[in-house]
Amino acid sequence: MRICILGAGQWGRCVAALLEEKGYDVEFRHHTDRRWPQPLDALLLALPVQHFRQTLVRFPPPACPILSLAKGLELPEALRPSEIVRQVWGENTSVGALSGPNFASEIAQRLPTAAVVAAEREEVSLLFQRILHCHRYRVYRSTDLIGVELAGALKNVYAIAGGICVGLGLGDNALASLLTRSLAEMTRLGRRLGARPATFRGLAGVGDLFLTGTSDQSRNRRLGKLVAQGLPVDLALQRIGSVVEGYPTTKSVVRAARFENVRKPIATEVYQILYEGKPPKAALSQLVEPIPEQEEEEFGES
């Protein structure tokens, strides 16, 4: 079986090593290439989401199933990676998504990890589960492609919030509370687009939110922490020096029409800190001070 990976960043290279260990023939394509390897059985997309469209248009539609490994939403409409793929290569393109609590560095060290592959069509998720699953990388399946993609993208926004909380020295109680309310907010945003709430309680949701919201290995959390400690956003991004998907995704979530009128106080505060220069201390204190008028539903807490 011949597998192509578009994007040789940390994540693409990590997944390539896993696949090679399983005996697959893996070939990379760079974003400046124009042609696929021949023949090609499966394609993995490991690019940052803001580069998807401009890269995909360079290539002809591949005649094989596709798996997005990316976690973000495209500006300005907050499109999911699979939506971009279908806009560029056609509505009938077979595309799924991989997500879950997966730091590339730990998988590269061969530490045990679990993930979820989602696709609307079960034969697609089954194929990619078979390709990726091994003794150290346990792969579950889901049919909720919308939910898995949204959970993976949204958790980056809330990992930034977690970093802000830690950078301000607000303590572990505050961090746990913030991440729990973040999960409620993610679930609400997901519902709006037709995601299943249960997906947010799985690996792509709570699994990845708690990983990246509590570990300094996360670039998104590091961004929040640096900004809360007073570093300007552009310098913080420069210092991190690799993709921070939560930065553009925050803007997508707060500005896109598809999320209008969904209550998202945490994402809005993160947006105001990152894009409008609001002091982090003022922003986060607003989240804890007023009693919300209509705090609702997800966890039965009002």
Ligand SMILES: NC(=O)C1=CN([C@@H]2O[C@H](COP(=O)(O)OP(=O)(O)OC[C@H]3O[C@@H](n4cnc5c(N)ncnc54)[C@H](OP(=O)(O)O)[C@@H]3O)[C@@H](O)[C@H]2O)C=CC1
């Ligand atoms: N690192 C991790 O632990 C994990 C990352 N992810 C997700 O995987 C995706 C990729 O992240 P990661 O590999 O960490 O990123 P890196 O910062 O390590 O790599 C940067 C990537 O951006 C690509 N790139 C740079 N400039 C351009 C451009 N102008 N056009 C197109 N592509 C460009 C590079 O492609 P090229 O090599 O072809 O130049 C490379 O793949 C993100 O969505 C991330 O959220 C998901 C799970 C884990």
Ligand SMILES: O=C(CO)COP(=O)(O)O
């Ligand atoms: O998605 C990831 C782990 O699951 C990687 O997180 P960061 O992009 O925040 O480093």
